[in-house]
Amino acid sequence: MTEQITRPKVQIDIVSDVVCPWCIVGFKQLDQALSDIGAQANLLWHPFELNPNMPAEGQNLGEHIREKYGSSPEQSQQARAQLTQLGSDLGFAFNFSDDSRIVNTFHAHQLLDWAALQGRQHVLKLALFSAYFTQEQDVSDSDVLIRCAVSAGLDGDAAQQVLSSGSHAASVREKQQFWTERGISGVPSMVFEGKFLITGAQGVETYTQVLQRVLEESA
Template identity: 70%
Template structure:
């Protein structure tokens, strides 16, 4: 059935990882831009692993940031404070502490691919962001993933079966390769209208400009 909503629709593809804080910040900025421009989005989330070789036990987040980026404890705390403030301004709660961990996200991406076929990918993505950043849960654990599935209105047993079957392993790898082969090396990366790429959390004003460009061309 066709939508009766008269607002224009812009397709937006978002390459993202569920443990990337800037991905939820960028989405919240985008969502605000959509509201301010009175535009609907056809959103599709695509997989990207910040740490594809992360072992099952994960790693302390502060230690990981120090190893990967050379950040000092003071710089790490400053970044956390900045993210927390940004999140508060955008209506999203970041909770960091000394025990926060970075974890493997490949299973989460498999479930997001499965959820797309169920028409519930977006709610699951948001539930995973909340589970990891707000509730400090380990989104590499099956029970945590299934709790997010349930919160997104999806069937828990069907999701477990999808994971255990392994049928989403190869498609998820293929999707990752598709984007990395096209030069995507950081997230969030958003493609507006299939044409215009913005990488990083660019801010509400920049997203409004991208939306307007798409609408102008469509008109």
């Protein structure tokens, strides 16, 4: 009889936005680090809006980047190429075009907040990343959000009710405030076991080192 090996589990809180490319890059790097050292994570995603005042119709991504960061078209194109290569190396497909848009994500965060209570938050988060970055879909659109919810194993009618009622709006605002008051001003921000904060997509090696330190301390 083969003895079953129990892999250690680490609590990781990730503050992020679904339209933040470095959030999915950071998660993929983290996921690889977890695999490399044979550990598991108890993941909980927390809301952050990169553009809380973004109107319902959104904005052309290239235009938005120029206005917000002062990037030239050449710099923007270079950044997209870098992200596309990074994503490819990590098994995630970024698809950018001249028509790519940045959108409001408040409704997406409300759906994620509800999904956490159903035990399907992580699956939904990954579905939203894929919908926005790979399939170039509008993750502020209710139909897109509901399709993502259904693909994540959630009930479509219940998801529609969450969005139409705003039942999780206050909860999302409270959680945003909680993290903002603790100094979180950029994403991704990952908190390991409530002790170690890593901001930005820091690479597989950095995440591996943090995970090993956390596991050594817990041992």
